Amino acid sequence: MNIPSSAEIVIIGGGIAGCSIAYHLAKLGITDVLLLERRQLTCGTTWHAAGLVTQLRSSQRMTELAQYTGELFGRLEEETGQATGFKRNGSLRIAKTPARYEELARGASMGRNFGLPVEALTPDAIRERWAPISTEGITGGFWFPDDGQVNPADVTMAYAKGARMGGAKILEGVTVTKILTENGRATGVMTEFGKIDAQKVVITGGMWSRDLAADIGVTLPLHAAEHFYVVTEAIPDLPRDLPVMFMADEWSYYKEDAGKLLVGFFEPGAKPWGQKGIADSFCFDAIPEDIDHISPYLELAMRRVPVLERTGIQLFFNGPESFTPDNRYHLGETPEIRGLFSATGFNSIGILSSGGVGKSMASWIAEGHPPVELIDVDVRRTQSFQRNRKYLEDRAVETIGTLFDMHWPGKQFETARGVRRSPFHDRMLAAGAFMTELAGWERPGFFGTPGELAGIEYSYHRPSWFGNVAAECRNTAENVSVFDYSCFAKYRVEGPDALRALNHVCAGDCDVPVGRIVYTQWLNPRGGIEADVTVIRVSETAFLVVTVAVSQRRDLAWLRRNLPEGAQVHLTDITSATPMLAVMGPKARELMQRVSPDDFSNEGFPFGTSREIDLGYARVRASRLTFVGELGFELMIEAECAAHVWEVLAEAGAGLGLKPAGYFALNSLRMEKGYRHWGHDIGEEDTPFHAGLGFAVAMEKPGGFIGREALLAQKAEGPIRRRLVQVRLQGGDEAPMLYHYEPVFRDGERVGSVMSGAWGHRIGASLGLAYVTQPEGVTKDWLATGTWEAEVAMRRFPVTVQFGPWYDPKGERIRG
Numbered sequence: 001m002n003i004p005s006s007a008e009i010v011i012i013g014g015g016i017a018g019c020s021i022a023y024h025l026a027k028l029g030i031t032d033v034l035l036l037e038r039r040q041l042t043c044g045t046t047w048h049a050a051g052l053v054t055q056l057r058s059s060q061r062m063t064e065l066a067q068y069t070g071e072l073f074g075r076l077e078e079e080t081g082q083a084t085g086f087k088r089n090g091s092l093r094i095a096k097t098p099a100r101y102e103e104l105a106r107g108a109s110m111g112r113n114f115g116l117p118v119e120a121l122t123p124d125a126i127r128e129r130w131a132p133i134s135t136e137g138i139t140g141g142f143w144f145p146d147d148g149q150v151n152p153a154d155v156t157m158a159y160a161k162g163a164r165m166g167g168a169k170i171l172e173g174v175t176v177t178k179i180l181t182e183n184g185r186a187t188g189v190m191t192e193f194g195k196i197d198a199q200k201v202v203i204t205g206g207m208w209s210r211d212l213a214a215d216i217g218v219t220l221p222l223h224a225a226e227h228f229y230v231v232t233e234a235i236p237d238l239p240r241d242l243p244v245m246f247m248a249d250e251w252s253y254y255k256e257d258a259g260k261l262l263v264g265f266f267e268p269g270a271k272p273w274g275q276k277g278i279a280d281s282f283c284f285d286a287i288p289e290d291i292d293h294i295s296p297y298l299e300l301a302m303r304r305v306p307v308l309e310r311t312g313i314q315l316f317f318n319g320p321e322s323f324t325p326d327n328r329y330h331l332g333e334t335p336e337i338r339g340l341f342s343a344t345g346f347n348s349i350g351i352l353s354s355g356g357v358g359k360s361m362a363s364w365i366a367e368g369h370p371p372v373e374l375i376d377v378d379v380r381r382t383q384s385f386q387r388n389r390k391y392l393e394d395r396a397v398e399t400i401g402t403l404f405d406m407h408w409p410g411k412q413f414e415t416a417r418g419v420r421r422s423p424f425h426d427r428m429l430a431a432g433a434f435m436t437e438l439a440g441w442e443r444p445g446f447f448g449t450p451g452e453l454a455g456i457e458y459s460y461h462r463p464s465w466f467g468n469v470a471a472e473c474r475n476t477a478e479n480v481s482v483f484d485y486s487c488f489a490k491y492r493v494e495g496p497d498a499l500r501a502l503n504h505v506c507a508g509d510c511d512v513p514v515g516r517i518v519y520t521q522w523l524n525p526r527g528g529i530e531a532d533v534t535v536i537r538v539s540e541t542a543f544l545v546v547t548v549a550v551s552q553r554r555d556l557a558w559l560r561r562n563l564p565e566g567a568q569v570h571l572t573d574i575t576s577a578t579p580m581l582a583v584m585g586p587k588a589r590e591l592m593q594r595v596s597p598d599d600f601s602n603e604g605f606p607f608g609t610s611r612e613i614d615l616g617y618a619r620v621r622a623s624r625l626t627f628v629g630e631l632g633f634e635l636m637i638e639a640e641c642a643a644h645v646w647e648v649l650a651e652a653g654a655g656l657g658l659k660p661a662g663y664f665a666l667n668s669l670r671m672e673k674g675y676r677h678w679g680h681d682i683g684e685e686d687t688p689f690h691a692g693l694g695f696a697v698a699m700e701k702p703g704g705f706i707g708r709e710a711l712l713a714q715k716a717e718g719p720i721r722r723r724l725v726q727v728r729l730q731g732g733d734e735a736p737m738l739y740h741y742e743p744v745f746r747d748g749e750r751v752g753s754v755m756s757g758a759w760g761h762r763i764g765a766s767l768g769l770a771y772v773t774q775p776e777g778v779t780k781d782w783l784a785t786g787t788w789e790a791e792v793a794m795r796r797f798p799v800t801v802q803f804g805p806w807y808d809p810k811g812e813r814i815r816g
Contacts, residue, residue, distance in 0.1 A: 006197040008032035009365060010189050011204055012176045012212070012729040014041040014691065016152060016350055017051075017343045018204035019159035019359025021365075026166025028366055028751075033168040034198075035390060038175040039283040041160055042153045044206045046350070046380075047284055047589045048319040049152040050229060050255060050264050052244050053352045054091055056118075056144065060741065060753070061115045061372045065356020070354040073150055080165065082158035089241050089256075092130055094141040096249040102460045103407060105793035108142050111710020113743040113753050113791075119143040124735060128244055132238070132261075132305050135619030139154070149244055149255055152351050155331045157746070175280070179203075179216050179340065186340040200365055202341040207278060207322040209344040212289050214387055218336045220379070221386035222345040223276040223396040224320040227285055228294045229264035231257060231315040235307055250300040260314065261305070265297045266348070268401035272393045273320045274570065287318040323347050323399040325386055326417070330379040331357065332364060335557035335718065341365055342379045348403065355416070369524060371686040379555035383439050391416045408458030409739050410445065410664065413437050423579050423642035427650075431660045434465065439550045441487035444662035446472065460793075461737060466759070472665035473761035476630055479657030479715045480585035482618030483666060485634060489552035489575045491559070491789035496543040497567040502535060502543055504564050507688060509698035510535050510543065517608045517623055520696050522558060523707025527687040527714060531555045532678040536610045536623060544574075544621075544636075548678055562706060579642045583649065584632035586816065592633055594652040600633075607815050616648035617641075627808055628669035631816050671758040671767045673809035674726045680740070680756040681724060681769045689769070691715055691724045692803060722758070725752060727790060728768040728806055730798040743791040744799070746772070754790065762807050772801070 004085035014037025055066040073086040088381035095101035101481025108118045123135035178190040188197040207224040242256040255262045302308040324345040363371040395416040422439040433444035446465040457464035502510045508520030522531040536544040592600045598613040626632045682691045729735035752772035760767045787794040
């Protein structure tokens with residue numbers, strides 16, 4: 001076989017993702033691209049995919065990528081001459097319960113916010129579009145006319161042909177045995193035919209990707225699972241333009257297929273597959289049938305579509321697909337190895353994602369950064385422990401079903417739990433914690449009685465814990481609460497060039513006296529916010545950096561890769577060694593005075609101060625900060641002293657009303673103050689000026705910082721046309737809850753959308769943080785005039801908007 005000895009970019013895997021990336025790289029004029037497929041194109045998962053093409057996703061950018069995929073499918077056949085089987089026959093999403101209808105209606109509002117056409121349907125209108133259905137028990141549904149279906153193998157071949165037409169080379173029958181690296185950078189691949197040098201390597205190997213990456217210490221958490229569908233015999237008079245139909249309440253989807261019906265399932269209690277590895281010979285293979293496993297859902301389908309009872313099954317198919325722990329795929333440059341990119345773990349939506357993924361990945365590979373904000377699917381969100389195969393196997397049992405399960409706000413995974421626990425975990429459980437999970441960390445969501453914990457009820461309106469969270473918020477405002485912050489990532493930055501390095505990366509000025517705290521952002525060269533951190537100066541040459549839990553590996557990689565050339569700096573992740581507690585509330589000072597001889601007065605310990613103190617028998621770093629809008633102190637504790645510190649605080653706080661509080665309360669409290677949360681309210685496409693964080697930027701500090709030029713250019717453009725504002729629904733207790741991406745209107749015109757929301761228990765209102773846009777600049781006068789509304793579940797509600805916080809706008813309680 002004639003195999004090149006080198007290529008600028010090597011792509012590993014010839015499924016739809018790999019072929020799409022090759023196609024889009026060629027579109028950018030990058031022709032020195034080599035795609036290697038171990039057997040034949042599409043032979044792993046792509047060939048047996050159902051080929052559904054839907055566009056509504058969970059965020060604006062992901063929806064836009066899916067929209068692009070649909071547009072591309074519409075012209076790919078004409079461009080390449082290769083049939084794709086694409087038809088835009090629309091899709092129906094059906095609800096059997098009011099709760100499901102609420103979920104779909106909120107999604108419909110979000111879709112309209114992103115420019116998707118969508119229409120609400122009655123049961124009779126559903127039958128008009130999908131005649132074979134029985135509408136018994138159906139509440140209603142929604143029609144998405146721009147959705148459709150495609151033949152997965154054909155469209156992959158069209159991508160491949162388009163890539164070859166653009167100059168890319170695709171070789172089948174070449175197995176990559178190892179990815180080659182040197183000094184933390186990908187340098188090529190090894191195949192059974194020899195070495196191939198490369199400047200960049202892209203893993204698109206589907207369910208083989210995890211082990212290939214793990215061989216060089218890279219974490220790509222995914223696991224194969226069995227996915228079932230049936231294809232009927234031909235059904236006389238079945239309409240050929242029948243829309244795709246989703247019956248999530250019955251765990252099924254339907255697609256017309258050449259006069260037959262394909263009925264597929266995303267069932268609860270799925271079956272992981274390939275735990276002992278996947279045979280090298282696996283090629284266009286299926287897994288043995290398991291009719292008993294799928295029969296309960298097939299029976300539901302037969303009642304929903306009665307013609308199925310009278311029609312034979314031509315094919316009972318079971319094939320493997322790879323799923324990730326959070327049902328979001330892994331895109332981008334890996335945090336471990338520079339120049340190594342991933343496009344894997346598509347959770348059964350790889351076909352509809354392929355165009356957008358290919359386009360964005362091609363740009364990412366070429367430019368070194370994502371073209372749009374892709375935080376939700378960025379591979380850097382993963383945690384090292386998630387490579388564990390037992391963890392992935394157990395989580396895979398649940399992840400398939402979550403595709404069609406109710407997507408409740410606050411909904412928690414139930415499998416593969418308890419991996420990361422703080423030293424306070426057992427004490428939190430003893431106090432009645434309902435544990436939530438983030439990045440593997442067990443964190444208290446709220447605290448309740450055994451009966452309340454046993455009777456959890458999720459809701460889009462008032463979940464069962466609504467009153468519990470209200471009590472925690474009131475206690476924080478009236479007494480003092482303790483929060484477990486142990487999950488927050490913490491780094492020690494030390495060395496003779498530590499200050500120079502941090503001032504290069506941070507937009508704020510870190511050249512402050514020892515013991516002072518700097519709130520700042522890390523920006524990319526385009527001015528977007530890559531991280532939202534606090535920096536504590538602990539000595540002339542040492543600093544502590546605190547960031548959000550989910551960004552632990554992402555932010556450390558960003559810092560390491562952006563150190564000034566030759567800087568003498570040592571970076572250490574001290575997260576596991578340094579649990580944290582936060583004591584917050586008007587009695588926090590009195591609590592600290594009871595447990596420590598240090599001076600906690602305003603004069604002796606002003607806001608923004610950090611220092612080591614005595615606490616009980618321990619030495620603890622106390623920082624006067626707050627994320628809840630009350631007087632408070634964050635405590636960094638050496639792990640071996642954590643239990644002692646907890647006991648001392650608990651004993652001293654008994655007479656002060658000290659109670660534990662959870663992260664649901666934390667979200668409510670921070671929302672009332674308008675405190676931003678990275679990944680929701682601020683991210684890679686938002687500058688500090690967009691986010692109202694200009695106060696945290698030191699534009700004139702010596703030496704500048706990454707992103708300064710972009711901010712200078714933005715200032716030169718004049719008034720800020722897009723701003724983060726605070727939204728308050730009118731209507732008091734009757735107002736609906738805001739969560740994310742609800743459209744915001746001014747005088748009937750859509751001007752923005754909510755990024756995150758919560759109920760503000762201290763002020764008794766439904767609140768959100770939203771970006772709004774005005775070509776002449778977002779000003780106080782513009783916000784104060786006009787008629788403002790937010791759309792929730794296809795209904796509009798009056799709102800008030802402003803720049804400042806709703807609670808304690810002057811910050812008097814923080815500095816009290």
